[in-house]
Amino acid sequence: MKLNRLDIPDVVVLAPQLFGDHRGFFMETFRADFFKEKIADMSFVQDNHSRSSQGILRGLHYQIENSQGKLVRVILGQVFDVAVDIRKSSPTFGRWIGQTLSAENRKMLWVPPGFAHGFYVLSPEAELVYKCTDYYAPQHERSIRWDDPQIGIRWPLIPGKPPVLSEKDENACMLDTAEVFS
Numbered sequence: 172m173k174l175n176r177l178d179i180p181d182v183v184v185l186a187p188q189l190f191g192d193h194r195g196f197f198m199e200t201f202r203a204d205f206f207k208e209k210i211a212d213m214s215f216v217q218d219n220h221s222r223s224s225q226g227i228l229r230g231l232h233y234q235i236e237n238s239q240g241k242l243v244r245v246i247l248g249q250v251f252d253v254a255v256d257i258r259k260s261s262p263t264f265g266r267w268i269g270q271t272l273s274a275e276n277r278k279m280l281w282v283p284p285g286f287a288h289g290f291y292v293l294s295p296e297a298e299l300v301y302k303c304t305d306y307y308a309p310q311h312e313r314s315i316r317w318d319d320p321q322i323g324i325r326w327p328l329i330p331g332k333p334p335v336l337s338e339k340d341e342n343a344c345m346l347d348t349a350e351v352f353s
């Protein structure tokens with residue numbers, strides 16, 4: 172597993188080692204010992220899987236209590252995946268990291284607790300799977316606007332494919348009025 176720390180050091184891109192042969196390929200996508208030693212001493216309690224069509228944007232989501240760390244990968248298609256640091260005391264508060272994750276590049280993004288997460292679908296269809304360090308807690312769910320100018324995410328929007336949002340995400344608030352982490 173190759174590990175690459177990004178401009179926000181807590182956010183990590185992982186690239187599994189691929190073993191290809193005449194049958195196809197094999198790769199390890201998660202090992203608790205590696206994760207604990209190299210990234211964070213946290214355990215995962217929930218796995219999620221979602222499918223979305225091109226132009227769908229989900230985010231920017233977080234849970235203000237039971238904050239979830241998420242280990243995200245794409246098993247079909249391609250997305251632009253984003254983590255935003257919303258820890259008030261962090262030197263990188265309000266900054267974002269974006270990575271293209273695809274079934275082809277097999278990269279994974281580690282979005283730590285204390286970050287908001289979202290993605291925009293670049294391919295005709297995309298399926299995302301992600302492991303979470305805490306359980307879904309709808310009462311603590313929050314959403315920040317994907318296009319908050321204070322955050323300034325440079326989404327690689329496809330011409331003619333403006334982001335399609337859920338009603339919850341349409342009504343999301345800006346970072347300056349959002350509940351954030353201390």
Ligand SMILES: Cc1cn([C@H]2C[C@H](O)[C@@H](COP(=O)(O)OP(=O)(O)O[C@H]3O[C@@H](C)C(=O)[C@@H](O)[C@H]3O)O2)c(=O)[nH]c1=O
Pocket residue numbers: 219221229230232233241288289290307337
């Ligand atoms: C997230 C989630 C949703 N649900 C249900 C609630 C709802 O009826 C349906 C769809 O939920 P949502 O609209 O919140 O799904 P979605 O917009 O895909 O929400 C997800 O977005 C990405 C960006 C994340 O980071 C995730 O943590 C999660 O917030 O699924 C669960 O049962 N368990 C879960 O863990």
